[in-house]
Amino acid sequence: AVVSTQSTGDDKVIYRLNTILPTASFAGNVDAAASCSKFHSELSDIHTKRANLISSCLQKHEALLTTAPDNHDRRSTLRMIRSLKNEQTVENVINERSFTILNTKCTPFTDFKAGL
Numbered sequence: 001a002v003v004s005t006q007s008t009g010d011d012k013v014i015y016r017l018n019t020i021l022p023t024a025s026f027a028g029n030v031d032a033a034a035s036c037s038k039f040h041s042e043l044s045d046i047h048t049k050r051a052n053l054i055s056s057c058l059q060k061h062e063a064l065l066t067t068a069p070d071n072h073d074r075r076s077t078l079r080m081i082r083s084l085k086n087e088q089t090v091e092n093v094i095n096e097r098s099f100t101i102l103n104t105k106c107t108p109f110t111d112f113k114a115g116l
Helices: 002-006 013-020 024-029 032-067 071-106
Strands: none
Touching: 013 032, 013 071, 032 071
16 A cells, blocks of 8 residues: 555656746746756655565565465465565556656756666
């Protein structure tokens, strides 16, 4: 539940970029490079926290698997492990999509690939 709540931030990447990046008529009023850099940093932090959370949960459930007292508990733990692995896959897709959008929108202002 925590992971899905945090992923709502990615759903708003385009909206957020549209609000922080200037249109041609306001280009002189906003430091687009700084805005893009700040958003890149925020997005990186969010993704790192989510990846660490998923990884931690996965490790705990894998450890539980070895101590599961019966088949019912083993099956339940295995389902959770599969679910967490699927969540990792989804997280990777979200990361790729988010940073692709960010790089596309911010390329005129800054080059993140040089720092990655």
